[in-house]
Each structure stands twice: as structure tokens, then as C-alpha cells.
Amino acid sequence: MAVTIKDVALKAGVNPSTVSRVIKDAPEISEKTKSKVRKAMSELGYTRNAAAQILASGKTNTIGVVFPPVVDKSSQPFFMKILTAINETARKFNISIAIATGHTQHELKKQVRLLYSERRVDGFIVLYAGKIDGIREYLMGNKIPFVLVGTPSDHQNEITHVDNDNELLGREAVRHLAGLGHNHIAFVTDTQEGEVFEERYQGFVDEMKKRNLTSSLLNFDQRFSYGNETAFVIMDDVLSLKVLGKLKEEGVRVPEDISLITFNNSVFGTIIHPFFTTFDINVTRLGAASVEKFLSLLNDNSDYHEKTVVPFKLILRESTQERQGEFKAKHNLQEYGEQDV
Amino acid sequence: MAVTIKDVALKAGVNPSTVSRVIKDAPEISEKTKSKVRKAMSELGYTRNAAAQILASGKTNTIGVVFPPVVDKSSQPFFMKILTAINETARKFNISIAIATGHTQHELKKQVRLLYSERRVDGFIVLYAGKIDGIREYLMGNKIPFVLVGTPSDHQNEITHVDNDNELLGREAVRHLAGLGHNHIAFVTDTQEGEVFEERYQGFVDEMKKRNLTSSLLNFDQRFSYGNETAFVIMDDVLSLKVLGKLKEEGVRVPEDISLITFNNSVFGTIIHPFFTTFDINVTRLGAASVEKFLSLLNDNSDYHEKTVVPFKLILRESTQERQGEFKAKHNLQEYGEQDV
DNA sequence: CTGAAAGCGCTTACAG
């Protein structure tokens, strides 16, 4: 069989418990013993048995990652990206991840419960926010540690969560466009559900009002139509691609006739010219922060829950330009420095 | 603490070992005892402790899923889709999954080794094929059970793998197009690496030759140009979207001037009109089959390695049509029944 | 058909 702590102890001439202490780098062990034991470990090619460690210590050192209960997670590059980021950050802390997926909420909840009740995970990172659902109820009701990626609709003060400032995102989009001289701007969406929409749209509306500009909300569906707008703020870059297709069909030029700015900076932004001016929401950081927050949640098991706001960044590409035949107002120019928030 | 096998045993008035046997539904236990024990389990809300079970049995009942060592897994919806399928199939067999990701081969290999040496997984499902690399060398060298999704370049006979018939896919694409009267067809790609390209292209070439048609291979890059082709077979639907964008820029109409057929049937196929005629490669089945195959590999640990070919399906949409101003040859018509393979 | 016992490979009070 594989080499165990006993074999190492024998070789190093110490007690197994000493080997165990060396593994976790306990401060009470002398450097001399440590190096002796480490030598034996590497010579024998020792690796811990995860199951034994989990059983004895009661800590699983693994986090369950919960995907949203929808059929098509694959249409949003976000999920694969954040999963990768979470996994790689977790590795640095020597912790593993398990995943929970399900087409329905019911199925998903079953998986979540199972992961926790079989003591496979110490807690969860939940990849969707919005309104409370059965899974979050279960987690909160049983005081299971978890962090949310996104902003919850309720109990915000009792849930550790990690998100971008979506309102600011909406406002910055307007600023960029207004800075280019646009004053008829529409917000385009294909969903009116969810915190992300609500917040981005809210930020958009606020900033438009502040500037006394004419704003409108456009729903993208079969019979998508618009007025005299010269710029669109679009919910995400998948939708932007659809909008772009539609505009091109109608002979509208982007960005000459209409400027497009969008969010997320996924691959969809650079498929067809004009490539999209977009906000990078820093998914990698979102993922990394979620595991860091989870870990600190686990350590001080006080009831302290904070929100972490991950900064975004404007990526200038081809889909926005100065409004044709207009002078850009001087006072708009100065705002460029604020792109990083 | 949580309820254990001991608590259940006490309540049911049996020995813990009997409870253990009831859990795995051992045939030697009487129905009477079973139901007594089960009652106690459900009354106490018993769930097994995974770590204890793993430690005692030596079986982890978890599979490691290995993603390709590339930075951007998120640009291909394939990965999230197959991960979901694998996870859901695994659940049915009551087995868990762990994941290994890494930007470099080195990093990835470290993760794979760790998963195995810490005895967290029984083996792996590897989500990329092609040429042998350090990871596959490690797996084969140590006789670690694994199944490959895709077709390996070497040792095909010694590796259990699951794939579509990519050559047939290439051939069927030609058949569909030829059936619509096209006789100048190009294969468009942005990579000449990998089995997938090689096989699809090979099938394309073979079928074109068989029909005495003029074929060409076009590389999609900055200065993409073509000749008198009236139809393209395109490597995947992400690339197709790029090609479509380019063609539209040049005023070429799809499908009126040029028909487009592609593979994979991801979300990218229905973003911009014309929606793509594409082959659905059945990723869900690919994922399910990979875990089934893995499980049977684990059971009969003979050295038997088979290939599983998952059928595909032609999805007719808007990007292909009969060649303008041509009669469709009669003998092409009859081939429509073969779309499902 | 069921029980008693040993063991899987760790961790962690408790002593000294």
C-alpha cells in the first residue's frame, strides 16, 4: 500500500504524532526534528490521505460551488471562468472544491444538502444571487457558512457577498457615452429580472437624470425598435451581439450611427467587428475574493458578514465613438480618469 | 454531533456492522432487519460520513475531471456543458466529482497528481485528447484508470475513449451541401492542430473526392479570402460567427450567396441571423457515456479499452440553402434519411 | 443471517 505517517515515523525515528505535527508545521516542534521528518517524507514520497485527515480533524477543507438551477449554464462564459478562478485560488490555500449543479431548484437543493450532510464540504460559494430561494433558506436556516457571488435581494446584512458595484457600472456607462457627446441614450435589456439588471439600470437612470438627458428602456425581442437614440447601454455582451446583428441588418452603422457599450468583457465582445467597448468585471478577482472571504468566514465564526466590492475597468474598443457632428462638451472630458473604480 | 452508524444500531437494536450492511443493501441481511434498520435511519436522519467510508473502504467514489491546460476554457461552451452532464450522471451512481484545472500543463499535472496521491479520486475523465502529454503519460505510466473525451493520437487501442465520429461528421457536412446542389465547397478553419480538425477535414476531403467536387482549405485570419465557393464547412460555431461577420461586411449574403454549415450546436449558433445549420454533437451523452465507461473500467480491471462513438444529429436552420439557379441532382435527394448516425 | 473485533490513516488532548 501507499506510504503512511507510520512509515515516515519509523524511518525518521519519531512517533507518528510527531510526523503529524510536522505536516501541519506546528510551532512546538524543533527545527531539527522537522527537517529530519521532512527528509524521510520526501525520500518515501509521502502524501497525506485526505480521507483520514478529514475524518480525524473534522475539517473537510473543501468548498462546494453551487451553480444556478438553470439548464444552460454554458451560454454564459462567466461560470466556467469563475469556476477556474475559484479552483485555482482554492489550491493556493490547499483546499479542494466540489460542485453542485441541477436543472431544477429541487435537484440542486438535494445535491447541496447531500454535500453538506455527508460532510464533504465545510460550506459553499453560491454563484447566483437575487431573491432568496430554497437553497439559501436551507443554508441560512442551518447556519452553514457560505458566500454569495452577486448581491442578494434580502438579508444583505447577514450574508457575506462579493460583487461589482453594478449601479456604478450603469453610471459609468452613461459617463463614457455622455463624454462622447451622446445625449439620447437607451438602456437595452432582454430581461427585467435580477439584481444585476435592476442595479445597472438604476445607475443608468440616475446618471442620465443628473445630466438632464433623455433616457429610455428598450426591451430586445422580436420587434425591437428604437427612436432617435445615438447610443445604447446593453445589459451584457451576448445580448450586444444580437443587437449588433439586428442593427447591421437594418443598415445602421456601429459606431458611426449608434454607439454601443456593454458589460462583462467575455469572448463575445471580440467576435464580430466592431469589437465592443465593455466593462471588464474582473471575474478572476470575483472568484478569488469569494474563496478568501469564505475562508475568513470559516475562521472567525462570529456572525460578521461583509460585502466585497470588486473594481471594474473600462475596455475601450470599437463600438463607441464621439457623436457625429457634435462638439464634445468640455466638462465631460475630465472624467476619463475615473475608469478604474 | 451528527448521527452515526452507532446511534442507528442502538436504536434498531442491532450491531453497527449490520447497519453498515444495510446501507450497502447486502443480500445476506434479512428483509425484516433491513426495514427495522431503515426505519431507525430515517427517524434519526442518518447520512453517512463520506470520509469515514472512503477511509474504511479504500474507494473514493469520486472521479477527477481534467480540463485542458489553456487559459480560456470559457470561450467554448462545451466545457461547462460537459461538466454539468458529467456531474449529473455521476450523481445517479452516487459518485462525486472533483476538478483539475491549470493554465499550464505543469500546474495541471501537479493538481492531477495531488488528487490521486491524496486518494481523493479513483481516477479521471480527461476532457481533451490529441497528442500525448505529461498528464496522460503519468496516468498511463501509473496505470491509473481514466477515460478520454476525444480521440487520442496514439495508443488508441489502450485508452478508453468517448467521441463523435468526426470523419463522418465531415463527410455528412459535404453530403448535406452537395445535396443542395453545391459543388464548390471550402473547409474553413482557424486551427490546423488537433484530432478534431484533422478528422473533420479528412472526412470532408474524402467525400468531396468521392463526388469529384472541387474542394479547398481556407484559413481564417486577418486577410481571409476565397474563390468561387458557394458553401463553407466551418470548424465550429464560434468561428462561424466570425466568418459570418466578415461575409456580411463584404456584402455577401448568407445563405443566398454562400451557405454555411458548422459543428457543435452551441449557443453561438443562434445569436445572429441567419442561425446556423449545424451538427449537434450531443455533449450531454458524451459526458454521460464518459462516466459510464469510467465506472465499468473501474469494475472489471482487465486491460480492456474500447471506444464509444456518440451519434450526432443535423440541425437544419437558416444558413444553408439550395445553390441558386441550379437543379438539385436527383441522386442527392435520397440521402436525407441518414442525418442521424 | 448477525455479531464482535480489528483496522483504515490520520489528529489531538494529555502527560511528562
Added chain:
DNA sequence: CTGAAAGCGCTTACAG
């Protein structure tokens, strides 16, 4: 600073 021992919650020969 280190050792000896008990225990984590299961499984699985071995007996009967």
C-alpha cells in the same frame, strides 16, 4: 519539545 493513547465513523474478514 515529544510520545503514547484514544478516537474520528466507517468496512470487512472471521466466527458462529
